[in-house]
Amino acid sequence: MTDKRQDEERAALAAERGLGVLSGDEARRASALERSDPSFAHEVARWRGRLAALFGEVQPVQPPESVWERIESATSGDTPASNVIALRRAAARWRAAAVGMTALAASLGIVLIEQPRTVPVPIEAARPQAAPLVARLGDTDRAVKLVASWDPSGRRLILAVTGDMATDPNHSHELWVIPAGGKPKALGVMAGGKQTHMQLADALAQLLQQGATIAISVEPRGGSPTGQPTGPVVASGSLDQA
Amino acid sequence: MDRQPPTRAIDQGDELAPLLAAIQRGERNALRKLYDRTAGRLYGICLRVLAEEADAQDVLQEVFTTVWSKAGKFDPARARGITWLSVLARNKAIDRLRSRRKPGDPLDDASDIASDDPSQLEVLEQKEDAARLSECLDKLDERARAMIRSAFFEGASYPELARLEGVPLPTMKSWIRRGLLRLKGCLEQ
Numbered sequence: 001m002t003d004k005r006q007d008e009e010r011a012a013l014a015a016e017r018g019l020g021v022l023s024g025d026e027a028r029r030a031s032a033l034e035r036s037d038p039s040f041a042h043e044v045a046r047w048r049g050r051l052a053a054l055f056g057e058v059q060p061v062q063p064p065e066s067v068w069e070r071i072e073s074a075t076s077g078d079t080p081a082s083n084v085i086a087l088r089r090a091a092a093r094w095r096a097a098a099v100g101m102t103a104l105a106a107s108l109g110i111v112l113i114e115q116p117r118t119v120p121v122p123i124e125a126a127r128p129q130a131a132p133l134v135a136r137l138g139d140t141d142r143a144v145k146l147v148a149s150w151d152p153s154g155r156r157l158i159l160a161v162t163g164d165m166a167t168d169p170n171h172s173h174e175l176w177v178i179p180a181g182g183k184p185k186a187l188g189v190m191a192g193g194k195q196t197h198m199q200l201a202d203a204l205a206q207l208l209q210q211g212a213t214i215a216i217s218v219e220p221r222g223g224s225p226t227g228q229p230t231g232p233v234v235a236s237g238s239l240d241q242a
Numbered sequence: 243m244d245r246q247p248p249t250r251a252i253d254q255g256d257e258l259a260p261l262l263a264a265i266q267r268g269e270r271n272a273l274r275k276l277y278d279r280t281a282g283r284l285y286g287i288c289l290r291v292l293a294e295e296a297d298a299q300d301v302l303q304e305v306f307t308t309v310w311s312k313a314g315k316f317d318p319a320r321a322r323g324i325t326w327l328s329v330l331a332r333n334k335a336i337d338r339l340r341s342r343r344k345p346g347d348p349l350d351d352a353s354d355i356a357s358d359d360p361s362q363l364e365v366l367e368q369k370e371d372a373a374r375l376s377e378c379l380d381k382l383d384e385r386a387r388a389m390i391r392s393a394f395f396e397g398a399s400y401p402e403l404a405r406l407e408g409v410p411l412p413t414m415k416s417w418i419r420r421g422l423l424r425l426k427g428c429l430e431q
Contacts, residue, residue, distance in 0.1 A: 015422040023399040034361050049367035053375035054394050055328040058290050060282035067299050071306040
């Protein structure tokens with residue numbers, strides 16, 4: 001290949017990378033070049049700048065106000081915003097992987113408490129979702145599996161752990177519920193050992209609905225000082241019917 | 243070839259740059275102001291990519307939560323705020339579009355734009371870009387224009403475009419390459 005031919009090839013590759021049309025090996029090659037070669041990276045960035053003029057063709061559309069409300073609740077709180085976002089991201093990832101939860105719960109020997117038949121009818125009618133719920137929580141490298149089982153009628157949350165969760169004396173694992181579209185609410189700190197039982201107050205219990213996310217973050221010993229997660233999220237998953 | 247690298251894209255009149263700087267300092271009212279000024283345009287972009295309101299709203303939310311934590315990545319010397327935000331919104335929307343595909347879809351490998359790759363937000367803009375692009379696009383043949391738009395707004399890759407158009411991959415590549423190089427020649431005149 002002549003030098004001129006090579007230059008043309010690189011110029012074309014930069015244009016294609018800037019447009020985002022590459023796939024497979026070519027995409028990987030262009031991405032690596034962009035990281036390692038400043039003049040190539042410059043040319044790619046110029047292409048992105050040139051093509052950005054295409055955004056001018058798009059008609060603005062006013063989004064519903066609910067979007068702002070969701071942004072506001074996702075970014076509010078005393079915590080650095082990034083933690084809450086990390087928590088939501090982790091939650092979104094695990095929401096996608098809700099297969100086989102019941103089987104996993106069964107394999108861990110968790111027996112869900114059957115709903116008592118003595119609940120008065122009017123209360124049951126007011127709570128149509130009073131069926132037991134389960135969330136499978138995965139940590140990032142899947143070395144630890146956790147299953148949270150929620151029995152709404154007894155307001156009991158049981159967390160079962162398989163594998164070793166890294167612990168140290170200065171930190172606690174704190175459990176959170178994140179209602180769909182809402183802010184994380186602390187449920188309490190996990191006990192050492194393989195199972196944690198929690199009896200939840202009614203206000204918290206109402207947040208444990210199908211689709212809500214259960215997450216675990218690392219906090220200073222005794223739990224978050226701010227009421228919002230301050231440390232990294234180690235596991236999360238969404239509640240679904242058992 | 244290329245003239246000297248431009249160091250400053252748009253040095254004046256970017257009203258969003260101070261807002262993005264305030265957001266980086268954690269000023270919440272700046273986030274609201276930014277939203278008021280840009281949400282319509284960014285939502286339009288999300289809808290253009292995703293064509294589905296619920297998904298577009300999710301992505302719009304994600305764009306602003308990302309801005310809240312990562313406004314520091316914006317460099318006013320390289321691009322206007324609205325351009326940076328538009329690229330961010332488009333990339334996230336394309337990610338969402340791809341996540342709809344079933345695992346094992348052959349097009350899964352087609353991902354070039356991924357918003358978690360920070361280089362994807364490296365945008366270098368010059369004042370005359372916007373004015374000249376539409377003029378130069380008009381000089382391309384209609385087919386090349388349509389393919390470039392499809393790649394830009396839908397994240398369509400070469401194999402995908404070739405399949406959609408029913409042409410061999412090398413044909414599609416040469417259409418787009420020729421289009422891009424003609425575009426560059428025209429823009430640099």
